[in-house]
Amino acid sequence: MLFHACQLMTKDEAKNAPIIWTTFGLFYNGQFITHEIMSANKLKKLLNTL
Known part of the structure; x- marks a missing residue:
């Protein structure tokens, strides 16, 4: 699985981000999944379901 992090610097x-919550956003194959900031275990669990 390939992971890519994008930090918004300006x-x-x-303003041009694909979501209104710019602190965190998770996308998979271009589809929005969540804006919830998760613990490492919760994120691993979610990634295993994708």
Whole structure:
């Protein structure tokens, strides 16, 4: 599984983000999954279901 993190560094990047919650967003195959910040275990569990 390939993981890619994207850090928004400017106000313009945040304004042009694909979601309104710019602190955290999880996408899989281009589809929005969640904006919830998760513990490592919860994230692993979610990734195993995808």
